[in-house]
Amino acid sequence: MSYKALTLSITSLFAGCLLQAQNNNLTQYVNPLIGTAKMGHTYPGATVPFGAVQLSPDTDTIPYAGPDGKYTGTAYRYCAGYQYDDPTIVGFSHTHFSGTGHSDLGDFLIMPTTGQLQLNPGTADKPETGYRSRFSHSNEIAEPNYYKVKLDDHNILAEMTTTTRVGVHQYTFPKSDDAHIILDLMHGIYNYDDKNTWTFVRIENDTLITGYKQTHGWAKTRTVYFAMTFSKPVQSYGYAQFKKQVYQGFWRRFNVTRNFPEMIGQNLRAYFNFKTEQDEKIKIKFALSPVSTTNALENLRTETPSWDFAAIKVKGQQQWNQELNKIQVEALNKEDMTNFYTAMYHTFLGPTVYSDMNGQYKGLDQNIHTANNFTNYTTFSLWDTYRTLHPFFNLVQPQRNSHMIQSMLAHQQQSAHKMLPVWSHYANENWCMSGYHAVPVVADAIVKGIKGFDYNKALEACITTANVKYYDGLDDYIRLGYIPDDKRGNSVSTTLEYAFDDWSIAMAAKKLGRNDVYEAFIKRSQNWKNVYDAAIGYMRPKLSNGSFKKEFDILSTHGQGFIEGNAWNFSLFVPHDPKGMIDAMGGDKKFLPHLDSLFSMHLPDEFFAHTEDITREGIIGNYVHGNEPSHHVAYLYNFTSQPWKTQERVRMILKKQYKAAIDGLGGNDDCGQMSAWYIFTALGFYPFAPGSETYQLGSPAIKKAVIHLENGNTLTVDTRNQSDKNVYVSKVTFNGIPVKGTAIDHSKLIAGGELVFYMSSKPTK
Amino acid sequence: MSYKALTLSITSLFAGCLLQAQNNNLTQYVNPLIGTAKMGHTYPGATVPFGAVQLSPDTDTIPYAGPDGKYTGTAYRYCAGYQYDDPTIVGFSHTHFSGTGHSDLGDFLIMPTTGQLQLNPGTADKPETGYRSRFSHSNEIAEPNYYKVKLDDHNILAEMTTTTRVGVHQYTFPKSDDAHIILDLMHGIYNYDDKNTWTFVRIENDTLITGYKQTHGWAKTRTVYFAMTFSKPVQSYGYAQFKKQVYQGFWRRFNVTRNFPEMIGQNLRAYFNFKTEQDEKIKIKFALSPVSTTNALENLRTETPSWDFAAIKVKGQQQWNQELNKIQVEALNKEDMTNFYTAMYHTFLGPTVYSDMNGQYKGLDQNIHTANNFTNYTTFSLWDTYRTLHPFFNLVQPQRNSHMIQSMLAHQQQSAHKMLPVWSHYANENWCMSGYHAVPVVADAIVKGIKGFDYNKALEACITTANVKYYDGLDDYIRLGYIPDDKRGNSVSTTLEYAFDDWSIAMAAKKLGRNDVYEAFIKRSQNWKNVYDAAIGYMRPKLSNGSFKKEFDILSTHGQGFIEGNAWNFSLFVPHDPKGMIDAMGGDKKFLPHLDSLFSMHLPDEFFAHTEDITREGIIGNYVHGNEPSHHVAYLYNFTSQPWKTQERVRMILKKQYKAAIDGLGGNDDCGQMSAWYIFTALGFYPFAPGSETYQLGSPAIKKAVIHLENGNTLTVDTRNQSDKNVYVSKVTFNGIPVKGTAIDHSKLIAGGELVFYMSSKPTK
Known part of the structure; x- marks a missing residue:
């Protein structure tokens, strides 16, 4: 009997029936086999x-x-x-x-x-x-x-x-x-x-x-x-x-x-x-x-x-x-309940505790340290988790996230390189993936006012991390504003990632009144422009001599200057300056059909064959949800004249990419990052650029959610006229007042209140 | 130029000239190249x-x-x-x-x-x-x-x-x-x-x-x-x-x-x-x-x-x-000064400190422990050092020796086997050599009243150690009273060593009033008799069936049932019952020529070839000074009617086996054991059976020694009519009172006073 036959297809039993989460009985919706x-x-x-x-x-x-x-x-x-x-x-x-x-x-x-x-x-x-x-x-x-x-x-x-x-x-x-x-x-x-x-x-x-x-x-x-x-x-x-x-x-x-x-x-x-x-x-x-x-x-x-x-x-x-009762949801059906709570289960599997009952743990120097006033954590898959998982913790696990940040700051102190973790586990830096994405985790927590760690020391740790010159092309990046492709692989994606990380430092510095740091890093954050080839409308490998690389394939994921993504997807990676990016790409009118085509085009098998860590189902058109670089992409429509397409796309992705089945995940869950994307998106708002306290509004998939915040406040997300077909949002109110635009701030939400989405089967254009 | 030419032959310069040690300037007599x-x-x-x-x-x-x-x-x-x-x-x-x-x-x-x-x-x-x-x-x-x-x-x-x-x-x-x-x-x-x-x-x-x-x-x-x-x-x-x-x-x-x-x-x-x-x-x-x-x-x-x-x-x-000034000697010549202080230098090279400034050290369980109220030591070569080095420490380094014993007791607690060390270094038991000779070190310190450790706990550690049944034939030894040679190598030497170690437990138990323990172990200490073959007058491998092994060579050191020694030498290894042994060997008359022949016989080269760790010069006749099992042998004459032969032999051994030369040691110094033998013997008294507080008197080689004891007392060893030829002792007095017999007790000496040897060129028969 194949595992497919075992797929939990109990959806039909509950179809159309609204389920309310019962306190103390949410584990029933978690299926660890998914x-x-x-x-x-x-x-x-x-x-x-x-x-x-x-x-x-x-x-x-x-x-x-x-x-x-x-x-x-x-x-x-x-x-x-x-x-x-x-x-x-x-x-x-x-x-x-x-x-x-x-x-x-x-x-x-x-x-x-x-x-x-x-x-x-x-x-x-x-x-x-x-x-x-x-x-x-x-x-x-x-x-x-x-x-x-x-x-x-x-x-x-x-x-x-x-x-x-x-x-x-x-x-x-x-x-x-x-x-x-x-x-x-x-x-x-x-x-x-x-x-x-x-x-x-x-x-x-x-x-x-x-x-x-x-x-x-x-x-x-x-x-x-x-x-x-x-x-x-x-x-x-x-x-x-x-x-x-x-x-x-x-x-x-x-x-x-x-x-x-x-x-x-x-x-x-x-x-x-x-x-x-x-x-x-x-x-x-x-x-x-x-x-x-x-x-x-x-x-x-x-x-x-x-x-x-x-x-x-x-x-x-x-x-x-x-832990699961921190968000009590009513969903449209049991499958969605299972998806939601299994996702929450996945998000709370890590980072994992890495200190003993007496507070001792091993540091990167292989010496024994004591975690004073925090629990030490390990397994930081930051290239993945800076995007959505840690912002999710800032919402529902702020104390734990501050302990994780303290763990990362201790790591930085104990590191021979004085760098914040890249991908760390068990008192080791394994250097997996690229960028220095501990930085946006720290910055996001500073910007959102998460308590429990020293902001100024944390900012210094970020600055130090962003200046370790022998790290992955950073010397060239600082000197030239980009990483020359003839000198290092993944030159474009790393340049883009550094630029984003640098922006998050600028945001934290701004909050802390460190204008010098803000100026330096906001400047560095514009480096994405150095690898953008306006002639073709894509980010493109640039050589030491300043010219773009000639041989170049926008669909291939290997040897083109990008890690775990092709140029097509990665060219959209400017989360800190989406308007600047859209402008560079020709403005709203040119950008919209371009973005549309991402979801509708056919990716030939030859390109999928080399896509890492995901199944064929992890791809929608050429949109690769199973890997992380595109996790913000569906929300890009919010910065165009057609934000309703964000609503449509995210509901589609939720349905296609997350199933209450043994084989329900289209790619690696990546230490909870994929699951955290699910939860935020299902709740109707998303941390588009960690380091900013602004969430982009999408289209909630749940019927209602009561979020019990650590500060004692309650945030309720409610929907009117919710159904699998009513994926468009005609209006959003917060505490009865209409929300203007497509975004809402973290500080507003954690003050508590009711966020109501008015759903419709037709877009509000 | 060969190293022989470099031999420090400054003896002639100082011949006949009595040298007095100068406080604070004794390092001049130490030559680490020896x-x-x-x-x-x-x-x-x-x-x-x-x-x-x-x-x-x-x-x-x-x-x-x-x-x-x-x-x-x-x-x-x-x-x-x-x-x-x-x-x-x-x-x-x-x-x-x-x-x-x-x-x-x-x-x-x-x-x-x-x-x-x-x-x-x-x-x-x-x-x-x-x-x-x-x-x-x-x-x-x-x-x-x-x-x-x-x-x-x-x-x-x-x-x-x-x-x-x-x-x-x-x-x-x-x-x-x-x-x-x-x-x-x-x-x-x-x-x-x-x-x-x-x-x-x-x-x-x-x-x-x-x-x-x-x-x-x-x-x-x-x-x-x-x-x-x-x-x-x-x-x-x-x-x-x-x-x-x-x-x-x-x-x-x-x-x-x-x-x-x-x-x-x-x-x-x-x-x-x-x-x-x-x-x-x-x-x-x-x-x-x-x-x-x-x-x-x-x-x-x-x-x-x-x-x-x-x-x-x-x-x-x-x-x-x-440290060197703890014994201030006047010797007959500079070579003797060099020999004496280089020997002292060697004795103080180890065991070595094995705890940090904060008292932490690694234990056998590989966990970090803290030495409270003692300095932790490592490198215990106990098969060698129980004989003379640790007794020497009981005389001039009692506090350090108590710390060493505390280190061994901690080792015992941390050991998976709950055994005191056999040969330990750097948080490891390497099991080198045989016996459980930490036991006589502990017993010697208890019997001599060395302060600083818990005697009863120490005795329990010794008892536990002597009952680890899977250790080196101990199960059979306990059951049969000897180790069957068909079941295990070195069966005879190990049986003899266990018997001695057991006797030392009995001595400690006696001192602590533990009569039950005394009875049990004094009985075990007689086990040497089980491997003595009266028919040939030697210790001999015995088989499981109770018969002696037929094929047997008293001169070979390999495969004959003995470790680092042949049957000839090892048959004399009953330090705790020399009189019993002499009786068993036919009494004074028969024993004396037997013992004499040890020093005078010629050991064929074929037997030397397999003798470990010593040069040809480390052997006098068939007396092997370069290995330890015979270190007490020259003092055996004290238990016969011819104690003057002890005096003669020890002076001869001092001269032949210790030279102020680069190649001056005839065998491994064995963590100071050979050097400790030199010092005691040169001072004129020797710890014949550790676990007893009785020293056997020999023939001092120095002119005068002032020993500054840790208890504040001073013990002076003085000689009258000393010379290289006057090796015989005609009279010994302690604080002016003639010493009867050939022995003197530790407790008497550490009360302080003057031990005077009257030397003569002729034996007092």
């Missing part, structure tokens, strides 16, 4: 909001590149460890990215087995050759903070739940004299030879194991510590070592592979043997720490003092309900 | 007493085993990194063992060069192919805490000194536009592929570098952190990477090998470029930490706030003088 097929790269396992542990089944892991050493679509398949159409589960590991286009995690895989001990995972087509197991989706349940599956080959029921820093497993065994729990310390998502650099394991006593693992991957040097405890004493245990030790010395006197309480090496698997009665439950509490096994144990003891699996599950689900 | 040729395995570099940094030249390093994978005498050559007859210096590294038979250190090699940058060390026969340099002993000076050498190939004068945790380099350059300082992070003593597991380097600013290195060697997992600072800003810098990185990702956008402020990988070398004027000095302060680069930097700033090289040198030499 996005687990194809390119969504979400994981179905258990976690709490922003939890450090993501305990989820891995169905396979493959090398980061194909046999030819090149990236392919297939190579990206296992970013989240789980692909819905896979037939077997390898085990359950404790760390997962949500929706990324790359991976590095999958730490500490646990697999319960019965029968002959097997210490290799085996293969999906011959699961009996290893410890992995077949499973069936009919025996699988995924809820927020709860995952359950039957492991058919071992006749074991696996259940899992979590707290912030602890994964809790519950395995129901058959009667067996030969029951095992495998702890695979080699396992990793995107694994390859020599990725694991070091492993250390100690059997502290017959129920407590500690250790750590170091990897060299996307994060150049990453260490994760653990403490795990069994609900039942281990009868015996052992290890398998998959790389010869270079030196044994006097350790030779021991049989270190059996019942020897410590093991050290590059590639290890451990196993623990038990005898079980029929239906006997063996539980595991598995705590993580970025700092030490001592801290992991403290996390374990503090967060999970009991063995009450059900209570831990319920507590985590209550946390989810508390 | 033992640096052949098997002494001492290092000539700079360090302070018990210093964490041993900054010393490395003349080469070789794999831990020969090409055939087997240990050979040659393979052991570079334990201390320096061999006197080598023609070149590779550079100066910061950690060295003193006198061991194995190595694992040589961390962070610094080498200044001029001319073309070279990033490989090159070879000794072609030094111009690498960064190493030729040197001449005529341009070399080694003093306590000061080492100086001219690097001929680079025309650079290198000088070094230290504080406890900081190495201070001073390089005097010629005028050069092409001056470099290499930081070789791959370098290690006993290096081999994959020994270095990980390296992390950060250029914090143009004078400060931090980082760490992890190795997998004798210590299974060892991490050393550093912070280094230059006295002059670095002009430019770079790295060479000697192992391909498995994953580069977006780091590709940088030229990470030039002026990029961080580098991570398995095998790295870094270089720093300068321009220098003629005679310009570039200084380096290089701090170590077992915990973090933060701590290393704090150590650096606290211990070496200034750049005053001379002042740091003088301060360290004052520390040496303070």
